[in-house]
Structure formats: structure tokens, C-alpha cells
Amino acid sequence: MAHLFLVKDIAFQAGLSTATVDRVLNGRPGVRQQTEMRVKAAIAELEKQQAGAVASGRMLAIDIVMETPQRFSDAVRAAFEAEMAAFLPGIFRCRFHFAEVMKPAEMVQLLDRIRLRGTHGIVLKAPDVAEVAAAVARADAAGIPVVTLVTDLPNSARIAYAGADNRAAGETAAYLIGEVLASGGGGKVLVTLSSGRFRGEEEREIGFRRIIRADYPGIGITEISEGHGTDTATGTLAAAALAADPTVNAVYSIGGGNRAVLAAFDAARRPVHAFVAHDLDVDNRALLAARRIGFVLHHDLRTDARSAFRAIMGRATSPGRAVPASxxxxxxxxxxNMPVGD
Incomplete structure (x- = not known):
């Protein structure tokens, strides 16, 4: 039985237990016809309520889909839940779909399943690959707006991007590290990416390399990728990079796994003269407070959530209107200057 609602919401509306509703929704035996009719009536009433709320600009159910390490998905969830509670005049219901590693085929399957089930919008952090762009096109053709989050899919049918200027962020990291290393005699920077499939990470790296090449030509760069921001894989890649090059003495962490990177330096008994990371997640807050990393490039995820909400609401109320970049x-x-909250 297709529906957009949580089991507990249907159960409340029908005056039944969640277990009973679950049996009805999944077509399990032993359910009386009267009970099935009560569940169908409850869903119909919820649909009626939601349609009225959407028409008045008060209720939109959206899906947040991300391939990202848990420390970042936790921060995103907190930001969206906080903004969801504060956002007016709209009331949003968010459903979260997170995985640390997701194959493109799995991402596409999830997006298609959401499209077929129904949603008022999708907020997406995904690799910039053709299969995902095609799934976004199918969602858009079905009238479902897609907003990309922190990493863009510029050649897709997404209606907006919510996030920072990643190229400018990479340039900022190059300036911070370049000034430190230039005053200390130079060296080489270990640039860590979670995966080369993400446009946002690629933009950060492009900006970083451009400034280093133009303004700090004596500083070298070596890169590791495909650790997916997880500590185990990233730590292994970092250890191998340090063993291969004794001149590496700084880190620009684009993709995370910073505890593991620092552990690799500690194991090799190597100093880290400059370390720039992204996002004030739990790990980076602790590492910054302990002076293990020097700078964090942070952007407000609640601002991103607000931008995504506004884009989806704007498309719902004015389908033909262009969505401005933010x-x-x-x-x-x-x-x-580390803030107390996120």
C-alpha cells in the first residue's frame, strides 16, 4: 500500500497500534477487512490534510539523500532538524537517507524508489556521474525538484545548489597553508579527498592548486583519494603517502578522516606544520580545541538547509519561476573563535 506517511502517524490517525498498521501496509495475513478499511481511511485523511497544507504553503515532505561519512551526516541532520523547526511559514517533514559509501547504482535505485513513492523534493549530496544525473532528470520530469547540497551536479536538472563556493574555499586553504609553509622554508602538502567523483571536492582541489601554483611555487602537492572520508581507509592511504615522500609536512583535508591522517603522521614521527580542514563536525571541534589542526573552513549548514527549503517551496508555489543561486x-x-554551537 503506497503512502507518504510514517507508520506512527497513520496509527495515530486510525486509532490503531503501529504493529497493526504495519501488518496492513505490508499485506500480512490475519488482518480484518474493517481494520484495513480504517488504515486506508486514515491515509486518505492524511493525504487530504497534507494537500490542504501544501496549498496554503505550510507542509512539504522532502527526502535528504547523502553519501557521506557519519560525522558529516550527523551535522547535516542536526542542521535540517533545527531549521525545520524554525522555518516559517513552511512546515517541512524530512526523511533522511544516509550511507558512508554508496555505489552509483545504489544511489540511482534509491532516487528512483523515492520518485515512485512520492515526495515534494529531494536534497541530494551525490557523486557527479551520468547515472545520478539521469535519475535527477527522471525526478524533475515527474515534477519533483532536486536541490544539490555542498557538492553540485551542474549538468543535471537540479533546480538549485545549496552550499559554499568550493573553489573559493580551496583558494582560502592554499593561502593559509602557503603563508605558513613559505615562512618556514617550504615543504609539501598532502591533499586528501574522499573521492574524485564529487564535484565539490574537485572544485576545492582546483582552487587550492591554482593558488599554490601561482603564489607559492616552491610548495609541492601530493594527493590521496577514494578513502571515502572513513578513518580506516584514509589512514592507510595517508600512511602510504608519508612513507613514499619524506617532504610532506602539511595537510589540506578536503574529504575528512582527520584523526586517521594525524595518527599516520604520529606513527611516522613526522611534524605537521599546517593543517586545514573543512566543517565543524564533532571530530574537528575536538581536534581544533586540542591544537592538532590549525584552521577549519566552516560554512553554516543551517543556511544551506534554509536555501534548500526555500528553493523547494518556491518551486511548489511557482513551478515556472527560476530559483536564484544562494x-x-x-x-x-x-x-x-570557535563557536559554541553548530
Whole structure:
């Protein structure tokens, strides 16, 4: 039985237990016809309520789909839940679909399943590959707006991008590291990516390399990728990079796994003269407070959530209207100006 609602919401509306509703929805035996009719009536009433709420601009159910390490998905969930509670005049219901590693085929299957089940919008952090772009096109053709989050799919049918200017962020990281290393005699920077499939990470790397090449030509760069931001894989890649090159003495962490990268330096008994990371997640807050990393390039995820909500609401109320771009600003955070909250 297709529906857009949580089992507990249907159960409340029908005056039944969640177990009973679950049996009805999944077509299990032993359910009386009267009970099945009560569940169908409850779903119909919820649909009626939701249609009226959408028409008045008060209720939109959206799906947040992300391939990302858990430390970042936790931060995104907190940001969307906080903004969902504060966003007016719209009331959003968010359903979260997170995985640390997801094959493109799995991502496409999930997006198609959401499209067929029904949603008022999708907020998507996904690799920039043809299969995903095709799934976005299918969603758009079905009238479902897609907003990309923190990493863009510029050649897709997405209606908006919510996030920072990633190229400018990479340039900022190059300036911070370049100034430190240039004053200390130079060196080489280990640039870590979670995966080369993400446009946002690629943009950060392009910006970083451009400034290093133009303004700090004596500083070298070596890169690791496909650790997916997880500690185990990223740590192994970092250890191999350090063993292969004794001149590496700085880190620009685009893709995360920073505890593991620092552990690799510790195991090799190597100093880290400069370390720039992204996002004030739980790990980076602790590492910054302990002075293990020097700078965090942070942008407000609640601003991104607000931008995504506005884009989806704008498409719902004015289908033909273009959605303006809205980039969140990047803040350089040190141990001395780290905000208390997210």
C-alpha cells in the first residue's frame, strides 16, 4: 500500500497500534477487512490534510539523500532538524537517507524508489556521474525538484545548489597553508579527498592548486583519494603517502578522516606544520580545541538547509519561476573563535 506517511502517524490517525498498521501496509495475513478499511481511511485523511497544507504553503515532505561519512551526516541532520523547526511559514517533514559509501547504482535505485513513492523534493549530496544525473532528470520530469547540497551536479536538472563556493574555499586553504609553509622554508602538502567523483571536492582541489601554483611555487602537492572520508581507509592511504615522500609536512583535508591522517603522521614521527580542514563536525571541534589542526573552513549548514527549503517551496508555489543561486559564506575558524554551537 503506497503512502507518504510514517507508520506512527497513520496509527495515530486510525486509532490503531503501529504493529497493526504495519501488518496492513505490508499485506500480512490475519488482518480484518474493517481494520484495513480504517488504515486506508486514515491515509486518505492524511493525504487530504497534507494537500490542504501544501496549498496554503505550510507542509512539504522532502527526502535528504547523502553519501557521506557519519560525522558529516550527523551535522547535516542536526542542521535540517533545527531549521525545520524554525522555518516559517513552511512546515517541512524530512526523511533522511544516509550511507558512508554508496555505489552509483545504489544511489540511482534509491532516487528512483523515492520518485515512485512520492515526495515534494529531494536534497541530494551525490557523486557527479551520468547515472545520478539521469535519475535527477527522471525526478524533475515527474515534477519533483532536486536541490544539490555542498557538492553540485551542474549538468543535471537540479533546480538549485545549496552550499559554499568550493573553489573559493580551496583558494582560502592554499593561502593559509602557503603563508605558513613559505615562512618556514617550504615543504609539501598532502591533499586528501574522499573521492574524485564529487564535484565539490574537485572544485576545492582546483582552487587550492591554482593558488599554490601561482603564489607559492616552491610548495609541492601530493594527493590521496577514494578513502571515502572513513578513518580506516584514509589512514592507510595517508600512511602510504608519508612513507613514499619524506617532504610532506602539511595537510589540506578536503574529504575528512582527520584523526586517521594525524595518527599516520604520529606513527611516522613526522611534524605537521599546517593543517586545514573543512566543517565543524564533532571530530574537528575536538581536534581544533586540542591544537592538532590549525584552521577549519566552516560554512553554516543551517543556511544551506534554509536555501534548500526555500528553493523547494518556491518551486511548489511557482513551478515556472527560476530559483536564484544562494551560496553560504565560508568562515575561517581557529581555536580562538570557535563557536559554541553548530
Amino acid at each position: 551560496l553560504s559564506s565560508v568562515e575561517i575558524v581557529t581555536p580562538y
